Amino acid sequence: MRPLLEMKHITKIYDSGVCANDDVSFSLEEGEIHAVAGENGAGKSTLMKILCGAEKPSSGEILLRGQKVSLHSPRDAQAAGIGMVWQHFMLVNEFPVYRNIYLGSEPKNRFGFLRDRQMIAEARELAKKYNMSVDVLAKCGELTVGQAQKVEILKVLSKGTKILILDEPTAVLTPQETDELFHQLLLLKEDGCSVVIITHKLNEIKRICDRVTVLRAGKSVGVYRVADVTEEEISSLMVGSAVSLQTEKTPSSPEGVAAEVNDLIVFGAGGKNVVNGVSFRVRYGEIVCLAGVEGNGQRETAETLCGLNRRYLGEVRVCGEDIGKRSVRRIRDLGVANIPEDRIRTGCDVGASIYDNLIALDYERENRFGFLKARAMKQKCRERMEKYSIKGTLSQKLGLLSGGNMQKVVVARELECEPSLVIADQPTRGIDVGAISFIHKKLVEMRDAGCAVLLVSADLNEVYDLADRILVFHEGEITAEIEDVKHTSEEQLGRYMLGVERMVIANE
Ligand SMILES: Nc1ncnc2c1ncn2[C@@H]1O[C@H](COP(=O)(O)OP(=O)(O)O)[C@@H](O)[C@H]1O
Ligand SMILES: [Mg+2]
Structure with a gap:
């Protein structure tokens, strides 16, 4: 049978000279959910973007x-019935939902006024039709x-889309929201829609996709029926070699107190507290994870501990x-040591060389005559690389490295100065499986060496992989403190994250 859609021999070279797609072919059948998988920077x-007309292929x-x-x-x-939900939402916050759905194609009456009532009715109809x-x-x-x-999805569907593309849609969702999204995608599929979902999460590919096309370094390494491949196989196709997906780790044996936070309040814009009376301790030799949906006060708490935020009440x-x-x-x-989330903005100097970035924290780098040693x-630096x-040369500009390599430079710089407390905020966001596994191992090694690790993560795989103890944040408060990480289900964690359930936390 002829596929619904075919992309043949697509090559894309950006003006910067980067070859993002190198002779890639891709096909989509009617009514299938097709995953496009690959490490960061693979060209997914x-x-x-080429398929939805946002980028022009070179050939x-x-x-x-x-x-x-x-x-x-x-x-x-x-x-042509093709629409994409972007990784970063593009909604106008001040507008109501129905205006956003029809943004740019609002129906107007003959005097040029918006037909609000019509839009509201149609938006409701649409939401009902797709069960949202x-x-x-x-x-x-x-x-x-x-x-x-x-x-965002309704906005795309309102245009009569038959091929729906979603770029890493679950990156920002709770497990419950992910379930709901997947349910909706399955309904869309039943309705005859074809769905392309970009993801590097193996369990998601397994859960709802029919086929998977794997990209590696701009090239396609094949298309597979999901039922025929294991998660391990997909992951080694992605990175080109086998990687262990789980970080090996023995139970922690913490002692002493590395960090202590008592009744922390951090003020936010608009008079609402972003952190609202939080207390906890991090001991040497344990990894404590601040888990939660992003934006519930985890980052502000971590930043306060690093001294990056001075407007707080309480004791730190x-x-x-x-x-x-x-x-x-x-x-x-x-x-x-601080491994910040936004490595491009605060983690490193992308205009400087790998060398300069790696030695940024080595204060005693001059000899007694004032010359650099x-x-x-x-x-x-060579030893650290x-x-x-870290792939590259000492003099190479950091900005030209892939995300994973850039993050390893930040991690190397921070962990090599022998810290006793590491504060890591989403340390593996947006990087490839190989680099994630590497950084996870490093953090566990630091812990085993007696270092305290405070991890902020919205990625549940990471939370389960690393945390010895989990503190769940919801609206600036801790809704649960979980000691028995392995026996706490994702659903349970999700309920704490959404704030629908709370654990009674004994005061220390
Ligand atoms: N607008 C752009 N200009 C130049 N290079 C780009 C642009 N967008 C992406 N790239 C580069 O192309 C490669 C593939 O990127 P991308 O398609 O975003 O990968 P993925 O989605 O798999 O992470 C990367 O090396 C990236 O840096
Ligand atoms: Mg991408």
């Missing part, structure tokens, strides 16, 4: 029901992430000292 988003062709089509713009793709419960009158700024995603002690009046540098001197420093398997 690029391939799908190759696209056939729809056997007919060659030219998709020069998202409008062309839309006319969302209040069409609510302002988008007030929606949860899961609801906002529904609006690190390595025995109150950090109240200490500068970031002084807190570092206490032995605190260049040769010794270079040797040190080797130890952390």
Whole structure:
């Protein structure tokens, strides 16, 4: 049978010279859910941007029901029934849901006024048709992430889309929201829609996809029926070698107190507290994970511990000292390392070389005549690059590295200064499986060496893999403290994350 859609020999070279897709072919059948999998930087988003008319291929062709089509713009793709839900939502927060759904194609009456009532009725109809419960009158700024995603999907479906593309849709969802999304995708499939889902989560591919196309370094390494391959096989196709998916780790044996937070309150914009009376301790030799849906106060808590946030109430002690009046540098001197979430903005200097980034924290790098101990420093850096398997050369600009390599530079710089407390905020977000596994092992090694690790993570696989203890954040409060991580189900964790259930936490 002829596939619904074929992309043949697609090559895309960006103006910067990066070859993001190298002779990639892709096909989609009617009514299938097809995963596009691959490590970060493999070219998944690029391939799908070409399909939805947002990027022009350098060469190759696209056939729809056997007919060659030219998709020069998202409008062309839309006319062909192809639509994409982007990784980053593009809703106007001040507008209600129904306005967002019809944004850019609002029906107007002959005087040029918007037909609000018509839009509201149609939006409700649409939501009902696709079984998505969302209040069409609510302002988008007030929606949860899961609801906002529904609006994005409805926006695409309202254009008569038959081929729906979603770029890493579950990255920001709770387990419950993910279940709901998957349920809706299955309904869409029953309805005759074809769905392409970009993901690097193996369990999701297994759960709802019919076939998977795996990309590696811009090339397609094959298309498989999901039923015929195991998660391990998909993962080794993605990285080109076998990787262990789970981090090996023995039970922790914590002692002493590395960090202590008592009744922490962090003020937010608009008079609402982002962190609202949180207390906990992190001991040496354990990994404590602040889990939760992003934006529930975890980051602000971690930032306060690093000295990056001075507007707080309560007591914060690190390595025995109150950090109240200490500068970031002084807190570092206490032995605190910080692996921040946004490596491009705060984690490193993308314009500088790997070398400069790696030695940024080595303060004693001048000899007594004031000269840089260049040769010794270079040797040190080479050793670090080797130890952390960072690909590249010392003089290479950091900005040209892949996300995984860039993050390993940050991790190497932070962990090599022998910290006693590591604060890691989403340390593996957006990087490839190989680098994730590497960084996980490093964090466990640090723990085993007696270091305290405070991990902020919204990725449940990571939480389960690393945490010795979990503190669940919801709206600036801790809703649960979980000691028995292995015997706590994802559903249970999800309920704490949503704040529908709370654990009674004994005061220490
Ligand atoms: N607009 C762009 N300009 C230049 N290079 C880009 C652009 N978008 C992506 N790239 C590069 O193309 C490669 C593939 O990126 P992408 O398609 O986003 O991969 P994935 O979605 O699999 O992570 C990466 O090396 C990335 O840095
Ligand atoms: Mg992408």
